[in-house]
Amino acid sequence: xxxxxxxxxxxxxxxxxxxxxxxxxxxxxxxxxxxxxxxxxxxxxxxxxxxxxxxxxxxxxxxxxxxxxxxxxxxxxxxxxxxxxxxxxxxxxxxxxxxxxxxxxxxxxxxxxxxxxxxxxxxxxxxxxxxxxxxxxxxxxxxxxxxxxxxxxxxxxxxxxxxxxxxxxxxxxxxxxxxxxxxxxxxxxxxxxxxxxxxxxxxxxxxxxxxxxxxxxxxxxxxxxxxxxxxxxxxxxxxxxxxxxxxxxxxxxxxxxxxxxxxxxxxxxxxxxxxxxxxxxxxxxxxxxxxxxxxxxxxxxxxxxxxxxxxxxxxxxxxxxxxxxxxxxxxxxxxxxxxxxxxxxxxxxxxxxxxxxxxxxxxxxxxxxxxxxxxxxxxxxxxxxxxxxxxxxxxxxxxxxxxxxxxxxxxxxxxxxxxxxxxxxxxxxxxxxxxxxxxxxxxxxxxxxxxxxxxxxxxxxxxxxxxxxxxxxxxxxxxxxxxxxxxxxxxxxxxxxxxxxxxxxxxxxxxxxxxxxxxxxxxxxxxxxxxxxxxxxxxxxxxxxxxxxxxxxxxxxxxxxxxxxxxxx
Amino acid sequence: xxxxxxxxxxxxxxxxxxxxxxxxxxxxxxxxxxxxxxxxxxxxxxxxxxxxxxxxxxxxxxxxxxxxxxxxxxxxxxxxxxxxxxxxxxxxxxxxxxxxxxxxxxxxxxxxxxxxxxxxxxxxxxxxxxxxxxxxxxxxxxxxxxxxxxxxxxxxxxxxxxx
Ligand SMILES: Cc1cc2nc3c(=O)[nH]c(=O)nc-3n(C[C@H](O)[C@H](O)[C@H](O)COP(=O)(O)OP(=O)(O)OC[C@H]3O[C@@H](n4cnc5c(N)ncnc54)[C@H](O)[C@@H]3O)c2cc1C
Ligand SMILES: Cc1ncc(C[n+]2csc(CCOP(=O)(O)OP(=O)(O)O)c2C)c(N)n1
Ligand SMILES: [Mg+2]
Numbered sequence: 001x002x003x004x005x006x007x008x009x010x011x012x013x014x015x016x017x018x019x020x021x022x023x024x025x026x027x028x029x030x031x032x033x034x035x036x037x038x039x040x041x042x043x044x045x046x047x048x049x050x051x052x053x054x055x056x057x058x059x060x061x062x063x064x065x066x067x068x069x070x071x072x073x074x075x076x077x078x079x080x081x082x083x084x085x086x087x088x089x090x091x092x093x094x095x096x097x098x099x100x101x102x103x104x105x106x107x108x109x110x111x112x113x114x115x116x117x118x119x120x121x122x123x124x125x126x127x128x129x130x131x132x133x134x135x136x137x138x139x140x141x142x143x144x145x146x147x148x149x150x151x152x153x154x155x156x157x158x159x160x161x162x163x164x165x166x167x168x169x170x171x172x173x174x175x176x177x178x179x180x181x182x183x184x185x186x187x188x189x190x191x192x193x194x195x196x197x198x199x200x201x202x203x204x205x206x207x208x209x210x211x212x213x214x215x216x217x218x219x220x221x222x223x224x225x226x227x228x229x230x231x232x233x234x235x236x237x238x239x240x241x242x243x244x245x246x247x248x249x250x251x252x253x254x255x256x257x258x259x260x261x262x263x264x265x266x267x268x269x270x271x272x273x274x275x276x277x278x279x280x281x282x283x284x285x286x287x288x289x290x291x292x293x294x295x296x297x298x299x300x301x302x303x304x305x306x307x308x309x310x311x312x313x314x315x316x317x318x319x320x321x322x323x324x325x326x327x328x329x330x331x332x333x334x335x336x337x338x339x340x341x342x343x344x345x346x347x348x349x350x351x352x353x354x355x356x357x358x359x360x361x362x363x364x365x366x367x368x369x370x371x372x373x374x375x376x377x378x379x380x381x382x383x384x385x386x387x388x389x390x391x392x393x394x395x396x397x398x399x400x401x402x403x404x405x406x407x408x409x410x411x412x413x414x415x416x417x418x419x420x421x422x423x424x425x426x427x428x429x430x431x432x433x434x435x436x437x438x439x440x441x442x443x444x445x446x447x448x449x450x451x452x453x454x455x456x457x458x459x460x461x462x463x464x465x466x467x468x469x470x471x472x473x474x475x476x477x478x479x480x481x482x483x484x485x486x487x488x489x490x491x492x493x494x495x496x497x498x499x500x501x502x503x504x505x506x507x508x509x510x511x512x513x514x515x516x517x518x519x520x521x522x523x524x525x526x527x528x529x530x531x532x533x534x535x536x537x538x539x540x541x542x543x544x545x546x547x548x549x550x551x552x553x554x555x556x557x558x559x560x561x562x563x564x565x566x567x568x569x
Numbered sequence: 570x571x572x573x574x575x576x577x578x579x580x581x582x583x584x585x586x587x588x589x590x591x592x593x594x595x596x597x598x599x600x601x602x603x604x605x606x607x608x609x610x611x612x613x614x615x616x617x618x619x620x621x622x623x624x625x626x627x628x629x630x631x632x633x634x635x636x637x638x639x640x641x642x643x644x645x646x647x648x649x650x651x652x653x654x655x656x657x658x659x660x661x662x663x664x665x666x667x668x669x670x671x672x673x674x675x676x677x678x679x680x681x682x683x684x685x686x687x688x689x690x691x692x693x694x695x696x697x698x699x700x701x702x703x704x705x706x707x708x709x710x711x712x713x714x715x716x717x718x719x720x721x722x723x724x725x726x727x728x729x730x731x732x
Contacts, residue, residue, distance in 0.1 A: 126594050133583070182637075184638055184639055185637050308631045309632050309635055316624075
């Protein structure tokens with residue numbers, strides 16, 4: 001019955017079904033009531049009702065991060081759309097594939113300052129990969145198809161589809177397009193063969209090589225290839241914050257995270273290498289600091305990225321390769337395996353000796369005998385108790401850095417955090433998205449008392465949908481990351497970084513119907529975690545760890561400085 | 570350096586704001602921007618005149634290419650090309666100035682489109698430098714109003730931008 005006419009609202013729902021969507025996150029309102037009415041009538045996907053639109057978008061975003069599928073959120077016009085903007089920008093900065101459907105006032109009312117009207121396409125334009133305003137129901141299905149296609153291909157990103165209310169009422173024949181061709185959008189997937197050959201050669205000639213891999217490896221499902229290449233050559237690997245899990249952290253070839261809060265060995269190896277292979281990483285300012293200080297040893301750089309505009313943006317590279325990481329790495333591995341040439345073992349040995357010297361400084365050491373709970377200790381224990389196999393989401397601040405440094409991610413898509421935008425409030429809704437995608441998985445949200453309060457209302461959503469998250473609150477009583485900068489760079493003037501009258505988090509968790517615990521002593525950390533992940537494994541447990549308020553994140557490179565200008569413990 | 574960038578883009582509402590938004594968000598400068606539909610009504614052609622170091626221009630072309638509505642991007646400055654701009658100038662033309670301005674318009678191959686007892690409205694086309702030269706050549710006090718379109722550009726000879 002291909003030519004039966006459907007309303008726009010029915011079409012939206014059918015498109016989502018035909019796209020294979022299983023879960024959407026959203027919040028209703030006037031402009032999307034027709035769509036909600038159709039959602040009510042169907043069983044193909046589940047709608048998760050959040051308590052704030054920002055949370056819907058973060059949940060859909062995390063759903064995408066942990067599965068690789070396109071996340072979907074649905075919000076109403078006006079305030080629904082503006083509440084969603086932070087979530088959209090968060091996904092945009094980290095290149096996350098997502099489709100956000102926003103309601104809009106009826107086409108005839110657009111531009112009339114109508115009730116709950118905002119220019120959603122205008123507001124979101126700078127923080128989406130693309131957006132659409134659908135003015136004709138006949139274009140609805142093809143636009144939604146395009147939205148999914150654009151979101152998922154090339155460099156992924158969020159796409160907004162703005163649907164006026166009258167379009168959801170109008171009728172037309174429905175057919176979901178099988179494929180999309182767009183003359184204006186054809187992302188490159190295959191790397192240039194000549195450049196790939198050059199890269200393989202350059203890698204083999206290296207005396208002090210390093211692999212620097214980022215979020216693109218996770219997004220492009222190329223962790224296996226990175227691992228194979230590194231092991232084939234015996235070369236050291238470092239990951240960006242977004243790339244963690246792209247190489248198994250416990251492995252000896254792994255130097256840890258690099259950048260502002262990276263390890264000595266990773267940052268020094270970056271600074272002193274002679275050949276740098278950058279894979280799906282964008283030389284962010286939190287990674288190379290000041291690009292002027294970066295190229296001190298005139299290294300040669302190979303850069304693989306699907307987005308040409310990521311290449312030679314902050315740092316000039318010698319061998320640019322535009323293409324999908326997986327495909328390009330496969331080719332490089334093939335060439336190296338087929339050839340007779342091997343890396344210079346003597347040089348490599350000397351390089352590793354140097355790296356081990358840096359590593360022996362043990363830059364992530366901390367005081368283990370302190371009478372107060374050290375936040376690093378909590379993360380280490382969490383790693384032990386969960387067998388290193390949990391999905392870990394985080395908020396933004398010191399706790400985020402400790403999570404990145406001390407939870408040794410062994411697999412991609414396990415570490416879910418907002419790196420590019422650094423959005424406090426991301427952690428809890430993100431954990432909801434992950435738990436919906438993987439109902440049986442262990443999901444922990446590492447957060448701070450500042451961040452958790454930015455979307456605390458979602459504890460209610462977690463109750464409604466029985467999401468047994470474990471909230472690991474590293475409660476230092478400060479906006480710790482802000483406090484740290486004030487201590488180092490503002491002569492300890494702690495302007496507005498201390499929060500009095502924090503809620504009683506145990507009572508708060510209980511008020512929402514969950515289990516709450518406060519942990520004050522180091523010796524209670526492990527038992528509390530065991531109880532949470534054991535006895536209470538089917539409940540949401542809010543663990544309020546009172547941690548050392550004065551602890552700082554080390555190493556630290558002050559903003560704008562070079563990679564070798566680290567501040568150590 | 571000054572660059573002239575030509576774009577072919579989908580003739581969709583909002584496409585222009587994506588381009589201008591990109592320039593303002595990333596701090597690139599726009600000296601001028603012209604746009605109109607092509608012979609194929611589904612496509613618009615835009616000419617942007619901008620300035621920047623080689624690195625900046627490289628980013629500008631990459632970022633433009635990244636916009637979903639943009640079909641083709643060409644930096645005309647990379648090869649030989651022609652650029653033309655249209656200017657309308659209203660000048661005070663009374664007394665002996667009247668003859669003088671008529672002569673200047675002729676020298677610059679301009680046309681007088683409109684005449685009143687006190688004014689001339691002169692049309693001039695050419696590269697921006699020629700239009701600048703005309704304005705410099707006449708008495709600044711005579712200039713009442715100017716309006717310029719910004720440059721349109723096209724490649725020379727067989728250099729063709731089409732899809
Ligand atoms: C408090 C705080 C502190 C931080 N400190 C650090 C720090 O110390 N160290 C650190 O590393 N970061 C840090 N960050 C994060 C930082 O801001 C950036 O988000 C991060 O460094 C960017 O990671 P990335 O380079 O891997 O790029 P991403 O943002 O992950 O970008 C991915 C790149 O891969 C490309 N790509 C995507 N898919 C593919 C594919 N299939 N094939 C090929 N290429 C692809 C994209 O085009 C893009 O260029 C911090 C953030 C916060 C909030
Ligand atoms: C929405 C938002 N507002 C402000 C900031 C700036 N900021 C970055 S870290 C931070 C402090 C976070 O405090 P908390 O959640 O307690 O984490 P801690 O650093 O103490 O671990 C702030 C305010 C931000 N990243 N996001
Ligand atoms: Mg805190």
